[in-house]
Amino acid sequence: xxxxxxxxxxxxxxxxxxxxxxxxxxxxxxxxxxxxxxxxxxxxxxxxxxxxxxxxxxxxxxxxxxxxxxxxxxxxxxxxxxxxxxxxxxxxxxxxxxxxxxxxxxxxxxxxxxxxxxxxxxxxxxxxxxxxxxxxxxxxxxxxxxxxxxxxxxxxxxxxxxxxxxxxxxxxxxxxxxxxxxxxxxxxxxxxxxxxxxxxxxxxxxxxxxxxxxxxxxxxxxxxxxxxxxxxxxxxxxxxxxxxxxxxxxxxxxxxxxxxxxxxxxxxxxxxxxxxxxxxxxxxxxxxxxxxxxxxxxxxxxxxxxxxxxxxxxxxxxxxxxxxxxxxxxxxxxxxxxxxxxxxxxxxxxxxxxxxxxxxxxxxxxxxxxxxxxxxxxxxxxxxxxxxxxxxxxxxxxx
Amino acid sequence: xxxxxxxxxxxxxxxxxxxxxxxxxxxxxxxxxxxxxxxxxxxxxxxxxxxxxxxxxxxxxxxxxxxxxxxxxxxxxxxxxxxxxxxxxxxxxxxxxxxxxxxxxxxxxxxxxxxxxxxxxxxxxxxxxxxxxxxxxxxxxxxxxxxxxxxxxxxxxxxxxxxxxxxxxxxxxxxxxxxxxxxxxxxxxxxxxxxxxxxxxxxxxxxxxxxxxxxxxxxxxxxxxxxxxxxxxxxxxxxxxxxxxxxxxxxxxxxxxxxxxxxxxxxxxxxxxxxxxxxxxxxxxxxxxxxxxxxxxxxxxxx
Numbered sequence: 001x002x003x004x005x006x007x008x009x010x011x012x013x014x015x016x017x018x019x020x021x022x023x024x025x026x027x028x029x030x031x032x033x034x035x036x037x038x039x040x041x042x043x044x045x046x047x048x049x050x051x052x053x054x055x056x057x058x059x060x061x062x063x064x065x066x067x068x069x070x071x072x073x074x075x076x077x078x079x080x081x082x083x084x085x086x087x088x089x090x091x092x093x094x095x096x097x098x099x100x101x102x103x104x105x106x107x108x109x110x111x112x113x114x115x116x117x118x119x120x121x122x123x124x125x126x127x128x129x130x131x132x133x134x135x136x137x138x139x140x141x142x143x144x145x146x147x148x149x150x151x152x153x154x155x156x157x158x159x160x161x162x163x164x165x166x167x168x169x170x171x172x173x174x175x176x177x178x179x180x181x182x183x184x185x186x187x188x189x190x191x192x193x194x195x196x197x198x199x200x201x202x203x204x205x206x207x208x209x210x211x212x213x214x215x216x217x218x219x220x221x222x223x224x225x226x227x228x229x230x231x232x233x234x235x236x237x238x239x240x241x242x243x244x245x246x247x248x249x250x251x252x253x254x255x256x257x258x259x260x261x262x263x264x265x266x267x268x269x270x271x272x273x274x275x276x277x278x279x280x281x282x283x284x285x286x287x288x289x290x291x292x293x294x295x296x297x298x299x300x301x302x303x304x305x306x307x308x309x310x311x312x313x314x315x316x317x318x319x320x321x322x323x324x325x326x327x328x329x330x331x332x333x334x335x336x337x338x339x340x341x342x343x344x345x346x347x348x349x350x351x352x353x354x355x356x357x358x359x360x361x362x363x364x365x366x367x368x369x370x371x372x373x374x375x376x377x378x379x380x381x382x383x384x385x386x387x388x389x390x391x392x393x394x395x396x397x398x399x
Numbered sequence: 400x401x402x403x404x405x406x407x408x409x410x411x412x413x414x415x416x417x418x419x420x421x422x423x424x425x426x427x428x429x430x431x432x433x434x435x436x437x438x439x440x441x442x443x444x445x446x447x448x449x450x451x452x453x454x455x456x457x458x459x460x461x462x463x464x465x466x467x468x469x470x471x472x473x474x475x476x477x478x479x480x481x482x483x484x485x486x487x488x489x490x491x492x493x494x495x496x497x498x499x500x501x502x503x504x505x506x507x508x509x510x511x512x513x514x515x516x517x518x519x520x521x522x523x524x525x526x527x528x529x530x531x532x533x534x535x536x537x538x539x540x541x542x543x544x545x546x547x548x549x550x551x552x553x554x555x556x557x558x559x560x561x562x563x564x565x566x567x568x569x570x571x572x573x574x575x576x577x578x579x580x581x582x583x584x585x586x587x588x589x590x591x592x593x594x595x596x597x598x599x600x601x602x603x604x605x606x607x608x609x610x611x612x613x614x615x616x617x618x619x620x621x622x623x624x625x626x627x628x629x630x631x632x633x634x635x636x637x638x639x640x641x642x643x644x645x646x647x648x649x650x651x652x653x654x655x656x657x658x659x660x661x662x663x664x665x666x667x668x669x670x671x672x673x674x675x676x677x678x679x680x681x682x683x684x685x686x687x688x689x690x691x692x693x694x695x696x697x698x699x700x701x702x
Contacts, residue, residue, distance in 0.1 A: 032419010032552045064603060136569050137517055144517050196508050210508055217503040221493050223573025270688060272420060308653040311646060324639035332655030363657060
């Protein structure tokens with residue numbers, strides 16, 4: 001990232017730390033089950049440690065994560081982020097200026113609060129809330145999540161009580177939806193479109209024909225009265241939609257600006273790697289910059305681990321100690337093989353990330369405790385270097 | 400054969416879900432291969448567009464599924480379900496003329512509305528699923544003995560499970576309401592339908608698996624059990640385990656120790672799945688990948 005990397009001294013910031021200091025939004029993308037939410041939380045801690053006021057938005061319900069950082073999982077959604085308590089921050093080594101909030105996306109709460117914010121009066125609020133389709137929509141939340149995610153990101157970037165937003169996106173195939181949500185919205189909640197579904201007074205010839213077709217198809221397929229319901233629904237909530245659309249446009253512009261960058265999170269599994277690559281192409285097509293790769297759950301680290309065959313057993317100990325040790329040695333051979341595989345994989349990924357970083361995190365198992373997340377944050381910041389930084393470090397082996 | 404697999408293979412419709420990354424698709428491929436020994440099988444993937452990557456057909460071999468059922472291997476057809484196709488088939492059935500169905504989906508307004516309005520895309524997928532399950536040969540016999548569906552991950556799968564009931568509430572009359580009834584009848588019929596939740600032996604995936612089981616059962620979908628995937632090989636007997644743990648504690652971190660810890664975590668996680676009304680089967684971790692993996696698993700579990 002910068003030419004002065006070779007002047008880096010021990011303790012000077014790494015590339016990732018630079019991102020945490022400079023960027024306003026980090027988007028964590030990757031396949032499901034690769035540890036995205038955990039990585040997002042650890043990055044949040046790392047951000048707070050450099051003195052920023054951070055909010056981590058998680059799209060998947062992350063009960064365990066909330067418990068780990070001392071937040072009650074029940075009601076962790078709601079309409080605003082929940083701040084970590086001062087003692088949790090202190091335990092994590094966050095300085096006075098640093099803040100960390102966690103926000104679990106609650107599509108229903110977001111939808112409702114938008115209705116209230118957009119409606120001119122209480123009667124209009126009631127009208128929307130009583131609409132049959134709206135009530136089903138807020139209950140089922142099918143397809144609502146992505147729109148709500150865009151709106152939540154909008155609120156976070158507009159709110160100047162935080163200065164770094166970290167977004168944990170839904171699993172891969174849905175993550176693409178999230179990135180697409182603004183475009184989908186601008187189309188779906190377009191006044192012109194809604195016009196087609198409303199009982200009309202004035203319409204041109206062509207538009208009249210389309211309306212007639214819609215009327216014909218919908219009433220036959222979806223039952224008499226459905227189109228009326230839909231029309232009423234669209235009419236009452238069109239203001240809400242319009243607002244979401246405007247906000248989504250702003251989010252899209254923001255995501256593609258200098259302020260934001262994406263990080264790809266993956267595991268060594270072939271399927272996860274393929275999804276990450278797909279997401280990277282998609283991000284590039286959207287002109288969203290991509291700054292790094294985190295290879296989670298890797299076996300790449302073996303330094304400091306002793307060879308179990310060198311352990312001397314007490315003579316006269318149980319037979320199970322000897323056979324157990326022999327089996328441990330077999331497992332050590334497995335670990336060594338996996339370590340080679342994962343290091344090769346990391347090198348390959350790194351080669352595709354010129355200018356960015358690629359980092360492996362160890363396969364600790366569950367790190368969802370306060371101490372575990374803090375350790376992961378330290379690991380990420382210390383090891384996530386750009387190429388230039390690595391070269392510089394290679395020239396100074398003493399570091 | 401493990402009781403949970405045997406039990407699943409008695410159903411016409413097998414639903415496979417679980418947390419992302421646990422090997423849902425591998426499990427779906429395994430069930431597809433096992434089912435193909437009993438009769439013709441259709442394996443189904445849900446997708447937004449037909450050009451998307453198709454993991455399930457990759458897990459079965461070199462041939463790719465299309466929007467129409469395509470033969471992937473002897474006795475195995477694969478299909479990608481898109482909402483558009485579901486609505487097209489549905490419109491063809493309910494509108495008085497085929498041209499009207501085609502015109503409806505030719506209209507950009509209608510097409511885009513159907514795929515982008517919340518819940519409509521999923522409705523299209525349900526329509527297509529019912530259409531495919533109901534396929535018959537010329538003699539009236541069902542075309543497929545078994546239909547295996549590789550569902551999306553937890554949250555989305557739960558939302559899909561609620562869909563038929565939602566249709567019944569929103570649509571007061573007409574053919575779409577009938578689709579809701581048919582969908583509900585099929586998905587909640589323990590003789591025809593069975594769901595299986597896939598997990599791995601780690602804490603979070605097991606928690607999510609248990610939540611998914613509870614959620615599917617709230618929607619009255621018969622959940623047969625859980626498949627624990629990638630179970631690590633455990634070489635130790637109890638005496639050895641105790642000795643090795645003591646060794647590692649005394650002599651500090653050693654190579655192989657993290658694998659010992661992983662085996663211990665898997666044991667703890669699996670113990671949490673031991674519950675009444677929930678059958679559990681284990682799929683051992685293996686070195687193969689892709690189609691070779693599901694073939695080896697089918698070999699191992701088909702006996």
